[in-house]
Amino acid sequence: MNALLKDRNIVVMGVANNRSIAWGITKSLYNAGANLIFTYRQERSRQKLEKMLEKNEIEPQLVVSCDVEDDDSIKRAFQEVGDNVGTIHGLVHSVAFANTDELKGDYADTSRDGYLLAQNISSYSLVAVTREVRKYMTEGGGIVTQTYLGAERVVPNYNVMGVAKAALEASVRYLAEDVGKDGIRVNAVSAGPIRTLSAKGVAGFNEKMSVIEEKAPLRRQVDQDQVGDATLFLLSELARGVTGEVLHVDSGFHIVT
Ligand code: NDP
Numbered sequence: 001m002n003a004l005l006k007d008r009n010i011v012v013m014g015v016a017n018n019r020s021i022a023w024g025i026t027k028s029l030y031n032a033g034a035n036l037i038f039t040y041r042q043e044r045s046r047q048k049l050e051k052m053l054e055k056n057e058i059e060p061q062l063v064v065s066c067d068v069e070d071d072d073s074i075k076r077a078f079q080e081v082g083d084n085v086g087t088i089h090g091l092v093h094s095v096a097f098a099n100t101d102e103l104k105g106d107y108a109d110t111s112r113d114g115y116l117l118a119q120n121i122s123s124y125s126l127v128a129v130t131r132e133v134r135k136y137m138t139e140g141g142g143i144v145t146q147t148y149l150g151a152e153r154v155v156p157n158y159n160v161m162g163v164a165k166a167a168l169e170a171s172v173r174y175l176a177e178d179v180g181k182d183g184i185r186v187n188a189v190s191a192g193p194i195r196t197l198s199a200k201g202v203a204g205f206n207e208k209m210s211v212i213e214e215k216a217p218l219r220r221q222v223d224q225d226q227v228g229d230a231t232l233f234l235l236s237e238l239a240r241g242v243t244g245e246v247l248h249v250d251s252g253f254h255i256v257t
C-alpha cells in the first residue's frame, strides 16, 4: 500500500476478465489509494468485473457502459462519471480491436473496412475519450494508453494493429501538446506479450512470448502487475515531468536485435 493516488478519481477502460492488462492496472491503482471508476463494452465484461471487484473487496465509485466506436456513448459515459465524481484526475485507456482474419498473412491484403475498424477502436478512441475526459480534469492529471512494439517495427501478424498503434503513439504526442497547458499529461506503456483474452488464438503469440525469455535483457516474461505499476507511475506525481512518452515495459526486449 502507498498513497501515490490517494483521493484521486481514476477512470479505467478495458477490463474484460482477470487476465486483462487493465485488471493488473486496477490492482496497482487501488493499492495506491485511488477511487476507481470503470467503463466496459460487453455485458459479459461488466459481470466479470463486478465479481472480481467483490472478490478483491474493491468498492468502485461507478461502473458505466462505454462503446468507444460510438461518440454518443463516450459523451454519455463521461458525463455520468463527471456528474457523479466531479473532478477526474486520471484515465487508463486499455482497449483495442481488429478482426482476427486481418491479424495474419500479408498486411497488403488488409481491407478498407478492417483498416478503419482497427483505427477506429484502437486509435481514434483515445482522441475522442481525451476530448470528453479533459472537460472534467480541471485539476490536471494523467492519461495513459497501452501500445505494443509492432507500432515501431514490423512484427509478423500484428499487421493492421501495428499501424493502428503507430497512429495511437503519434496521437499520444499530439494530445500531450493540446492538454499540457491544462496540466494534463498523456503517455503510453508499450508492454511485452501478455496472455490475455485478446491475445488468445491470434497467430504467432506463443512464439512472441517465448522469445522474451530467450532474448530480452531481463530474460523473463512481462506480466499485468508490471504494466500496472508502470501505469501507476505515469499517473502519479512521480512522473510530473513526463508527457508524450512511450515507456517500454518489455523486459528490455526493444533494445536488442
Ligand atoms: P483484453 O482482451 O483483456 O482487453 C481488451 C479490451 O478492449 C476489452 O475489455 C474489450 O471490452 C475492450 N474493447 C474492445 N472494443 C471496444 C469498444 N468498441 N469499446 C470499448 N471497449 C472495447 O486484452 P488486453 O488486456 O491484452 O488489451 C488491453 C490493451 O493492451 C490493448 O490496447 C492491447 O492492444 C494492449 N496490449 C496488449 C498486449 C498483450 O500482449 N496482451 C501487449 C501490448 C499492448 P469488451 O470485452 O467488453 O468488448
Ligand code: KAL
Pocket: 016, 096, 097, 098, 099, 100, 103, 147, 148, 150, 155, 156, 157, 158, 161, 192, 193, 194, 197, 198, 199, 202, 203, 204, 205, 208, 209
Ligand atoms: C504479434 C503479436 C501476435 C498477435 C497478433 C495480433 C494481436 C492483436 C491484438 C488485438 C487487440 C486482438 C483482437 O482484436 C482479437 C479480436 O479479434 C478477437 N477477440 C475478441 O473479440 C475478445 C473476445 C475481446 C475481449 O477482445 C477485444 N480486443 O475486444 C502481438 C502480441 C505478441 C502482443 C499483443 C497481443 C498485442 C496487443 O495489442 O494486444
